[in-house]
Amino acid sequence: MAEHPAYPVGLRLSGRRVVVLGGGQVAQRRLPALIAAGADLVLVSPEATPSVEAMADAGEITWERRGYADGDLAGAWYALIATSDPDANRAASAEAERHRVWCVRSDDADAATAWTPATGHSEGVTVAVLTTDARGRDPRHTAAVRDAVVEGLRDGTLVAPHHRTRTPGVALVGGGPGDPDLITVRGRRLLAEADVVIADRLGPRDLLAELPPHVEVIDAAKIPYGRFMAQEAINDALIEHARKGRSVVRLKGGDPYVFGRGMEEVQALAEAGIPCTVVPGISSSISVPGAAGIPVTHRGVAHEFTVVSGHVAPDDARSLVDWRALAALTGTLVILMGVDKIGRIAETLIAHGRSPDTPVALVQEGTTAAQRRVDATLATVAETVTAQDVRPPAVIVVGEVVAVGAGAPPDAARPAPAGSDPQK
Template structure:
């Protein structure tokens, strides 16, 4: 093969399921290439005297066959595809030569232009594989892998958020997707959640979902406000369930956009059960829970080596002395780790009193983060003894996350 051939590469997708692939070299190149080969179902033989810990772990787990030795002529027998990835140029050249003689396509990691195949910049989104190869004015010698990676990333990102290809997808599948929108910042919704939003006919949105994303929806999308304002106007859960069922049965693609994660104090399972009982297809898209993300964004780790080995997330919408409470506050007070309270602004005083009464020290650090991850985020620091008064004095309102424990005093943003 001419190294300066001006002819472009011929793109093709290799079907490697059950077929032998030989990878020579156990370094970082192997570590990067192996997952995709295994995902394609290839029977991979690794030839290398040494390997990185991650590659060795794949061999130990039986995912690959590892020949712990240097490459020798004949190793490509019965192979369908090969990768020359050693740190010795002469060895790589010999591997390519054998591949040429055996009519085996071979990628050469240290000098791609001297191989018989190239590895494209590859990405995947919603069942679509994007593979990008570039070449300059002089063919193979002008390949630009950085440009290929940049183009791949741009295409995959647009496929992921639904801004590319959403209108060409054809008929949508009726059903409901319970999408966790994350803590509020629109950039913190998952790629899958954003893509489903772009494909929706109807969006039933909570107040705590990422509101900015609603403005990006096409004009034909119907947005239904299912806001549950604490201690104020609310749409009954039964009415929300009925709306979801109605639109799904009418053949529409429905997204139930919720704050945080659908199953973390989000009543997502109630909705899923009702939809399943009505024969409606349900997809659950997990979201980033505010219980972890909001403290993190405010500079508070919910766990920290030598400080907290556990964290507990509790709903504070019911006071400790309320007969409906399912929380063992006595046990919580005895824990030494981090306590994260959601929906606890109204009952913060009662909760702090219960924890103190059962042994949690008065000087336990407390941080209250209102509207975490949003432009309006603010943090108020206190102790367990002063938290309720500080929250009232600072006019803290929902949504807010309360973090109790020594982790509050960890990090550069600690008081």
């Protein structure tokens, strides 16, 4: 039998008796998949690992606390033999052969009638990899092939088009702060499967170059009708392409719901009867400061952080931000879209009690190759922005956390505030 390759097959074990002999590490690794398959699982072992015991306590398996006895495999469809007793393993394997029960042996694969493939899962697809030549089995290579295939399916680098009709719709995908590696696995996979991509200027632009030639890419920043009608035009474009039966991805920077107007698009699609999936993204409000060496919270320094939009000034009637309340907080303030308004914002925070010496960091083009960090204080930030020619997109961080970590200037280190907690 060793001269012939194994025949791959998928076993449908739901409701069927499966016997596992041995409750050690092998059983601990294999049982979850058998449970997920719906098998009627019987574990025969005098002992078990804590994780296996927890499965029994939860009623996921039936545990018979004893050693193997002849007849244990009667009525079984499949058996996993993984005890530490070679004699018991051989006897159980012989019983499986007599009863024509497919049997996996953890101690001697050549004596088994079945092998467990290296498996992985990606969006309804199970990838199972077997070495075809029994004489040259290499479990590490098999697992590496499995990992490469699954990772490729997940991140979209291995594109497997759907040939059956797909349900048209829209996916609002948060692309993250700019670095293409920071998009989520699900977001990248949906991008790889798209027919149409409507992309924001702040989305991970490098990913667009990886799309197949047939994918239509629409620059949302160039959709006509003017600045204040742009969102309505984007909504119309999403609906139009989805109604043509296309798979549409709305690629947005950061997270769709963090100043991304994602809910407006979801509502427009719902009113039009278009199915929509929202894929969260890594928000620049946290990731960009982190990439510049700034933690938005830090033990003994900041117990909270607040994210606000700075696209309108504090004295603008359209502003919904309570700047007086923000000035009274002692934690971190993260301001998005506020570069051109930072002077008036700083003045307002100082007027309401925030110290002029409060550290401020501006991180431009965060997580990209063009990232740069400029440090200032509330008192100097307006002139610093002008002098250093800081331009959007930039994330502004206000608070003592700016002086924490390797990213801070050498003279910016400050002691923790008096009375701060030594442990958290």
